[in-house]
Amino acid sequence: MSQKLTIKSTISRKEKEKLKRRKTILKSALYLFSKKGFFKTKMEEIAKKASLSKGLLYFYFTSKEEILEEIVKEIYRGFMERIEKIKAKSISPAQKLEEFIKFEWNFYKRNKKFANLIFELYQEEGYFLKKGKVKTFREVHLREKEVLKNIIKEGIEKGIFKDYDPELASFIVSAIFHFVFMKSRGIKSHEEILELFLKGILKK
Amino acid sequence: MSQKLTIKSTISRKEKEKLKRRKTILKSALYLFSKKGFFKTKMEEIAKKASLSKGLLYFYFTSKEEILEEIVKEIYRGFMERIEKIKAKSISPAQKLEEFIKFEWNFYKRNKKFANLIFELYQEEGYFLKKGKVKTFREVHLREKEVLKNIIKEGIEKGIFKDYDPELASFIVSAIFHFVFMKSRGIKSHEEILELFLKGILKK
Amino acid sequence: MSQKLTIKSTISRKEKEKLKRRKTILKSALYLFSKKGFFKTKMEEIAKKASLSKGLLYFYFTSKEEILEEIVKEIYRGFMERIEKIKAKSISPAQKLEEFIKFEWNFYKRNKKFANLIFELYQEEGYFLKKGKVKTFREVHLREKEVLKNIIKEGIEKGIFKDYDPELASFIVSAIFHFVFMKSRGIKSHEEILELFLKGILKK
Amino acid sequence: MSQKLTIKSTISRKEKEKLKRRKTILKSALYLFSKKGFFKTKMEEIAKKASLSKGLLYFYFTSKEEILEEIVKEIYRGFMERIEKIKAKSISPAQKLEEFIKFEWNFYKRNKKFANLIFELYQEEGYFLKKGKVKTFREVHLREKEVLKNIIKEGIEKGIFKDYDPELASFIVSAIFHFVFMKSRGIKSHEEILELFLKGILKK
DNA sequence: GATGAATGAGACTTCATTCAT
DNA sequence: AATGAATGAAGTCTCATTCAT
Structure with a gap:
């Protein structure tokens, strides 16, 4: 024994x-x-x-491509759960948005290298060697956008957010994150981003 | 004769x-x-x-890479002049911003295929085969951001825009455009984007 | 008319x-x-x-190779006749040798560019694209050596030249010419070469 | 262990x-x-x-050209040392010449295939793909000729050799070797060559 | 006759993947 | 498990030759 x-x-x-x-x-x-x-x-x-x-x-x-897929899986481990948890919270949409943005900010900050890769991952099906691979990214990204869209939709319904197209609004948040993380080096916190998104740049 | x-x-x-x-x-x-x-x-x-x-x-x-460079050159022909003209106009920063966004909207709408390529072009030096190539994109993009930053700076100085970091603000506009054009299919006009950026999503 | x-x-x-x-x-x-x-x-x-x-x-x-062949033909026009004439003269082998060397000296001096090419022409059959081409050079060169060999043989038979292998001796003369013309720049006349070949480098 | x-x-x-x-x-x-x-x-x-x-x-x-360069290096391994050793010996210039010729004779006899290649190697810079390559041959050949020239010069100074241009004389020896090895098949030993070079072809 | 755009075979080279050890 | 030598398919690019104009 x-x-x-x-x-x-x-x-x-x-x-x-x-x-x-x-x-x-x-x-x-x-x-x-x-x-x-x-x-x-x-x-x-x-x-x-x-x-x-x-x-x-x-x-x-098994292949170079699988390495890529596994990287994506590894990084996104737990990502979805966190997102869903935020979605499920009983707080106001504005607060949800804040948590969402905060979470993503921290996530991409922790995974800066990965953020660089995202641009390649965005490519259409067929960009990588074998079809159907690197699907995790697509799935996660879809769900991420979905949740964000829901938050915004909820905000609009509750009269907190203006009546913008939720598709557009969620897109813009996505855009900002991916882009900012890929290229910007100087931005220190997410609060300005959130504020800008919430209140706009125009004074008064 | x-x-x-x-x-x-x-x-x-x-x-x-x-x-x-x-x-x-x-x-x-x-x-x-x-x-x-x-x-x-x-x-x-x-x-x-x-x-x-x-x-x-x-x-x-002469090479595959040159084809890429020529695509970029061809597409950006006249782009800079238009941007500079907007910058030079004697109108308010908010109006400049509007014109800028309108121009870019139309530009990327006209060049949707190119917008897809942009993600690859964003890659670091050395990503493409020979160094120093595909430089047109880098140059144009740098100037584009510069002009945008100036417009925002001007707005801040004149007390029209809030005191956000112009670097961040211009980054966000860039991000939105490239991202929206690359992936979004449903957005019909730029006005909502502008409005969102100006006034934010929060009601009141 | x-x-x-x-x-x-x-x-x-x-x-x-x-x-x-x-x-x-x-x-x-x-x-x-x-x-x-x-x-x-x-x-x-x-x-x-x-x-x-x-x-x-x-x-x-008709082809690149034919251009080469025609160059060789053009340059060697009249070359054989001159060589044969020297061979047929009723003068001593030493004088023949002198005339031969003098002629070749002047020939390669006049055709220095061609002398550079000779190294490539020496290549085996199959070096150039289609077999059997660039044959003029081979023919002329063979005959050239033949005549030279005969002159030397004659000299040996008449007791003027030492009993060296005519093959070897003629080879050496060929070698000297092609080599000297290809690479040497400073040699002003053929007389030293002839003298060296006739009397050797050793004093006494 | x-x-x-x-x-x-x-x-x-x-x-x-x-x-x-x-x-x-x-x-x-x-x-x-x-x-x-x-x-x-x-x-x-x-x-x-x-x-x-x-x-x-x-x-x-790394490339086809490198293969060529390595062939040359491999073959010339030890070649220079041998040449220098002959040069340094305390024997008469005539003996040095003999040793030199003997050495080269044996060397090119052992490397007959390489001797065929030499004609291509003689080409000008730029003949091969990348500049600066196949330089070993050039270096070795230069030094080879230098040593030979020195031997002849020494012979002239010591009154053993006639006052020929050492440049010319060394050139001729080089020529003979490369040429003879490239094309001749029948020559059995170097002694005749040496003798011819030393004493000339003329009887008495 | 003259041009130079067009072709296509084939060269060198790269690199993901396999496999003997 | 681990190595790295070996494979071979496939890619970029070259260039002699052809051909429509």
């Missing part, structure tokens, strides 16, 4: 090692994808950055 | 043909770049779409 | 023009072949240097 | 395999370059001759 445990813990350590390796690969790939783009990044480079051999990448992932 | 004219017009026709071909190539390339991305588009495909041989592409352009 | 003559002279002038063109092409090609080598020289470049269109080259010659 | 050694020897075997492959490639390339010339030889052919895939060539070398 003691042996069993030993074996078990050995396996467990092995498993841990494996998971750690996996993470190292994803991290290295993310770094390179965000810096040079998906197509310009070579498997060789990912391997080198992760300090392992090219061949081993194929033990952990 | 009449013969002279005939000759002249013959030459002219040939030149016209050539220019037309050139345009066909650029159009085909733009279509494919915007649909599949720059890297996934093959020279073979561009040739096929333009109904000519692969080799001929290299008669008109 | 006067008309006939006029026509004749018109044709004749045309013919002359054509021949002149032909020569211009060959000259341009020789210049480029000798400078950059046969393979690195493009038809486009030959056309440009000869101030005519690429297409027209194919009116005068 | 014995295991360590085994591992070591395993690594060593792999390294050896790799070096062997490298040599096979160079050998195949040399064979083809010397037979058909550099430009007419295709990477495909080199791969086929070496019984491996085209792609693998680029694992061992």
Whole structure:
């Protein structure tokens, strides 16, 4: 029995090692994808950055594209739940919007490298090698926009927000986040963004 | 003399043909770049779409990358002058902003395919094959943001706009345009965007 | 009849023009072949240097390779006769050798560009595009060596030259000429070469 | 410890395999370059001759041109040292000349295929694709001629050789070697060449 | 005759993926 | 598990040659 445990813990350590390796690969790939783009990044480079051999990448992932997909999955882990939780809260739409924006702000701040990649992910189906891949992003992004749209819709219905097209409004929030994170370096907090979106730039 | 004219017009026709071909190539390339991305588009495909041989592409352009650069140049022809003209007008900053947004709206509406490409163009130096290429986009985009920032700064100084960071504000306008054009299909006019930006979404 | 003559002279002038063109092409090609080598020289470049269109080259010659062959033919025109004449003279082998060397010296001096090309021409069958082409060079060169060998053989038989292998001796003379002309710039006359070959470098 | 050694020897075997492959490639390339010339030889052919895939060539070398350069380097390995050693010996210039000629004779005899290539290597800068490449040949050849010139100069100064231009005399020796090796098949030894060069062909 | 636009075969090279060790 | 040598499909680009005008 003691042996069993030993074996078990050995396996467990092995498993841990494996998971750690996996993470190292994803991290290295993310770094390179965000810096040079998906197509310009070579498997060789990912391997080198992760300090392992090219061949081993194929033990952990079936293809370059799968690495990308797994990056997206990993990053979005828990993302949806958080979003849904905000949606479900019994607070005013304005407060929901604030929480939403705050959450996204922090999320993209934590995942700045990933934000760089997003532009490539936005490409149409067929942009990446095999169809149907990199679908997580599409799914998450769709749901993200959906929730945002609902918040705005709710605000309009409750007479808090003006009667803008929710599609447009949610689009604009999306746009701001992705764009700001990809390119801006100087913006320190999300509050100005929220304020601008809420009250506009015009004085009085 | 009449013969002279005939000759002249013959030459002219040939030149016209050539220019037309050139345009066909650029159009085909733009279509494919915007649909599949720059890297996934093959020279073979561009040739096929333009109904000519692969080799001929290299008669008109020196490389795939040059095709991209020429697309950008072609599209931005006259763009800067229009932007500068708006900047120079003696109207209020709010009106300038309106004209600016209106112009960009129409521009990107006219060049929807190009708007799709923009995400790739935003990539860092070194993303494309040879350094220093595809610089037109970078230049134009920089100036575009500069002008916008100036308009907003002017508005703030004249007490018309609130004291937001002009960098942030101009960034947001940029973001909205590029994003909206790339992905949105339903938005019919720019007026709502302008209004939202000016007055915010909050009622009262 | 006067008309006939006029026509004749018109044709004749045309013919002359054509021949002149032909020569211009060959000259341009020789210049480029000798400078950059046969393979690195493009038809486009030959056309440009000869101030005519690429297409027209194919009116005068059937292929790039034929241009090379014609260059060789043109240059070697009369060469064989001169060589044979020297061989047939009733003078001593030493004098023949002198005349031979003098002739070759002047020949390669006059055709320095061609001398540069010779290295490529020495390549085996199959080096150039279609087999059996550029044969003139091979033929002339073979005969040239043959004659030289005979002169030396004659000298040996008459007890004037030492009993060296005529093959070797003739080879050395060939070598010297082609090599000296290709690379040396400073040698002013052939007399030293002849002297060296006749008496050797050793004093006494 | 014995295991360590085994591992070591395993690594060593792999390294050896790799070096062997490298040599096979160079050998195949040399064979083809010397037979058909550099430009007419295709990477495909080199791969086929070496019984491996085209792609693998680029694992061992960065380009076709590098293969050529490496061939030259490989062949000239140790060549300079030998030449310098001859130069430094305290023997008479005539003896030095003899040793020099003997050495070169044996060298080019051992590397007959390479001797064929030399004619292409003699081409001007810019003949090969990228400038600055295939420089080893140029360097070695320059030094080779320099040493030979010095030997002859020394001979003249010591009153052993006649007062010929050392430039010319060294040129002739070079010429003979490269030429003789490239084309002659029948010459059995270098002694006749040396003798001819020393004493000339003229009897008495 | 003359032009130069057009073709297309084929070259070099890259790189994701596989596989023997 | 791990390596990195090996593969081969596919991409960009070149250029001799052809051909419509």
